[in-house]
Amino acid sequence: MPFCTTDPNLRNDWLTVGSATQLRGTDPAHPVTTRLLGNDLLLWLDDGGAPHCSADGRAMPIRPCYGYLWVQTGDAPAPELFDLPEYAQPGRRIVDCGGIGVATSGLRVVENFLDIGHFPYVHTGTLGKVPHTEVAPYRAHVDPATGEIWATDCHFFQPRASASAADGIDAQYQYRVMQPFTAALYKSCPNRDGERDVICLFVQPLDEEHVIAHVLLVYFEDVLSDADMIAFQHLIFGQDKPILESHRPRRLPLSGPLEAHMRCDLTAATYRRWLRQRDVRFGVHAPTAA
Known part of the structure; x- marks a missing residue:
């Protein structure tokens, strides 16, 4: 299912998909599912503990920060996330x-x-x-x-x-x-x-x-x-x-x-x-x- 918007304010920015703790115990065969911009996402950790995200079989940029997971769904270079010292x-x-x-x-x-x-x-x-x-x-x-x-x-x-x-x-x-x-x-x-x-x-x-x-x-x-x-x-x-x-x-x-x-x-x-x-x-x- 495609994302429900082409708005670059959303597609090119980092959006949260929830707490990073939700990925405990996951792997590629046992991901968690969530939803973002009208599309279903799969989230999991690899053997090294790094998070991964896919939508419709396509890998999405994902990063942990401030205890949360952040995903970018667009094709533009990912911006820096805001600072929270x-x-x-x-x-x-x-x-x-x-x-x-x-x-x-x-x-x-x-x-x-x-x-x-x-x-x-x-x-x-x-x-x-x-x-x-x-x-x-x-x-x-x-x-x-x-x-x-x-x-x-x-x-x-x-x-x-x-x-x-x-x-x-x-x-x-x-x-x-x-x-x-x-x-x-x-x-x-x-x-x-x-x-x-x-x-x-x-x-x-x-x-x-x-x-x-x-x-x-x-x-x-x-x-x-x-x-x-x-x-x-x-x-x-x-x-x-x-x-x-x-x-x-x-x-x-x-x-x-x-x-x-x-x-x-x-x-x-x-x-x-x-x-x-x-x-x-x-x-x-x-x-x-x-």
């Missing part, structure tokens, strides 16, 4: 929170990840709380050197910013979009002054309207177990999932005005404009002609 920083906990299936465009999942304004209403008592609903001024821009989106100087009152938080704090945030389906959140670290915990969102687009959202934590955390940290992330994502799946159309509209009408829309507007400038077509709603 915190992953190798001594003292940090690396926690794979697993993948959650969502029936919507991966672009909507990333846009929701970037949305500060929904915290008090969707994540009441954890990431936000009424009446603390105001989004303070912040900045969003595209880094000319890397082409990545950065939203900086974000802060928001959170009753429980993390699984280990006991009291509410004015959480400091930075958002980063490295690729159309890859983003990261850098937030206040309650245990280390001057450091930030990192939450990475790696979206695996199964097709244009179905994804697996993989969440990676890169934290300074000395108290909680992995299970506690994973459970908190699943709580948060479980609150987002029904809202994401209720959106119609499922694909993200990019036509029409993209300017931010409210302060909390600034990052989302920057993301949509960035997608349109890159001519991203996969997962995008194409309006029918009148």
